[in-house]
Amino acid sequence: MSTWPSNSGPIPPFDQREQAHTRAAIGKLGEVVQKRWTTESVDPFRRVFYPENRPYNSPLRSLLSVAEGPVNPAAAPVKEPANMVAHIKEVAKFFGAHLVGICALEPWMVYSHKGLRIDARKNRFGEPIELHHRFAISLGHEMDYERLRYSPSFIDGAEVGAGYLESAKIATALACYIRELGYPATAHFHVAERVLHVPIAIKAGLGELARNNCLITREFGPRLRLATVTTDLPLMVDAPIAFGVQDFCTLCDKCAKLCPSQSIAKGDKVTERGYSHWLADNDSCITYWNANPDKWNDCARCITVCPWNKPDRWWFRLAVRLAAKGDLWRRLLLWLDNRIFDKKFHLSAGKGWLMYQRRTSAKDYENHQIHPRA
Numbered sequence: 001m002s003t004w005p006s007n008s009g010p011i012p013p014f015d016q017r018e019q020a021h022t023r024a025a026i027g028k029l030g031e032v033v034q035k036r037w038t039t040e041s042v043d044p045f046r047r048v049f050y051p052e053n054r055p056y057n058s059p060l061r062s063l064l065s066v067a068e069g070p071v072n073p074a075a076a077p078v079k080e081p082a083n084m085v086a087h088i089k090e091v092a093k094f095f096g097a098h099l100v101g102i103c104a105l106e107p108w109m110v111y112s113h114k115g116l117r118i119d120a121r122k123n124r125f126g127e128p129i130e131l132h133h134r135f136a137i138s139l140g141h142e143m144d145y146e147r148l149r150y151s152p153s154f155i156d157g158a159e160v161g162a163g164y165l166e167s168a169k170i171a172t173a174l175a176c177y178i179r180e181l182g183y184p185a186t187a188h189f190h191v192a193e194r195v196l197h198v199p200i201a202i203k204a205g206l207g208e209l210a211r212n213n214c215l216i217t218r219e220f221g222p223r224l225r226l227a228t229v230t231t232d233l234p235l236m237v238d239a240p241i242a243f244g245v246q247d248f249c250t251l252c253d254k255c256a257k258l259c260p261s262q263s264i265a266k267g268d269k270v271t272e273r274g275y276s277h278w279l280a281d282n283d284s285c286i287t288y289w290n291a292n293p294d295k296w297n298d299c300a301r302c303i304t305v306c307p308w309n310k311p312d313r314w315w316f317r318l319a320v321r322l323a324a325k326g327d328l329w330r331r332l333l334l335w336l337d338n339r340i341f342d343k344k345f346h347l348s349a350g351k352g353w354l355m356y357q358r359r360t361s362a363k364d365y366e367n368h369q370i371h372p373r374a
């Protein structure tokens with residue numbers, strides 16, 4: 001079983017202007033996608049969680065001001081980095097993180113150039129990124145199993161937004177804490193990130209890269225949001241882990257089959273950008289998010305249908321242990337998953353949540369059938 005992708009060569013840094021959120025926003029994916037992606041959503045939850053389109057009542061916006069900040073000049077001495085690691089992990093969990101790991105921050109984990117929408121507003125779009133912290137602390141926050149099952153709809157969209165806010169809160173709180181200890185620290189989270197969270201999480205020992213291009217963890221499968229704190233606080237790094245994910249994905253292609261836009265590769269891994277992985281069509285994924293007339297703005301089906309996405313029960317923990325034991329076990333588990341957690345179960349219409357149903361559409365807002373005015 002592989003841990004860190006074995007044939008990793010030199011990996012070139014990625015230009016943030018080329019990531020799909022930005023490509024959609026600046027019109028590289030066509031006018032229809034651009035208009036939908038940059039227009040205010042009909043859904044108040046979207047407007048609360050995503051400050052990009054309507055920057056008024058979004059708590060995430062207020063966290064931007066503490067992503068970076070002054071460092072306390074009276075630094076606490078770090079006598080034993082191992083003790084500091086234990087302390088920081090406890091503090092991160094106290095702030096709400098479900099998983100925490102540490103790795104060395106390598107140059108390719110940092111974007112080469114600024115490419116967020118906020119950068120465009122502040123006239124710094126395209127500026128080179130200077131980030132030379134020694135360590136990256138990866139923070140994972142579990143998303144709700146039930147609400148994600150509605151994907152794609154306004155319901156899982158709200159859950160994803162809530163995950164972004166929660167992980168931003170955890171990362172900013174931890175970065176503030178480290179700066180109060182007297183060491184530089186920056187929080188990276190949705191709308192304020194300069195790093196690639198997934199490879200950082202993998203190198204920091206949270207889990208493995210999967211076919212769906214997400215990190216898969218032992219505890220929550222792919223069902224978690226990530227944030228990162230980069231810092232110069234003296235720490236020690238965790239080692240990458242392997243528990244059968246890459247081997248499982250070689251046998252399974254559920255996410256690829258059930259992806260509504262067919263954006264995930266069904267075949268073998270290829271080596272691209274210096275590491276071995278399954279290629280995905282990121283442009284077609286985000287185009288699909290913006291093409292639906294019901295006007296929700298995302299999708300998470302490649303998380304919900306994944307056999308590693310299960311509620312935390314004893315049988316799931318047992319299955320995770322067995323998946324590490326060899327292909328025979330993996331084939332049996334996949335067979336069981338197909339039998340028990342089949343397509344219908346994962347994509348069921350469900351009972352709804354708040355006033356939302358899976359089929360809630362823009363028309364329901366227009367007719368005031370959802371969030372009616374008092």
Ligand code: B12
Nearest residue numbers: 019020196197198212213214215225226275282285299300
């Ligand atoms: C742009 C973006 C998208 C784009 C592009 C997707 C992508 N795979 O990059 C679109 C809009 C399609 C998208 C979709 C989704 N995204 Co997205 N996305 C991002 C974002 C903001 C930037 C990623 C980026 O720059 N990609 C461009 C290049 C680098 O992508 P790539 O070459 O395909 O590389 C991918 C992997 O191979 C890996 N990677 C890159 N370099 C290296 C090097 C090594 C050695 C290794 C091992 C891995 C690795 O990281 C990339 C992301 O997975 C990140 C946040 C962040 N800053 O990291 C979230 C993020 C990756 N997305 C996330 C999620 C969950 C999703 C969705 C499920 C949507 C949702 N509702 O939540 C789907 C999944 C689609 C998919 N199959 O990937 C999570 C992943 C959590 C997890 N468990 O892993 C992140 C980390 C957001 C977060 N804060 O939690 N997303």
Ligand code: SF4
Nearest residue numbers: 259263285299301302
């Ligand atoms: S988010 Fe949806 S459309 Fe995008 S890759 Fe995953 S399943 Fe496909």
Ligand code: SF4
Nearest residue numbers: 210211249252255306
């Ligand atoms: S659905 Fe199957 S192939 Fe896709 S990420 Fe999950 S285990 Fe891997």
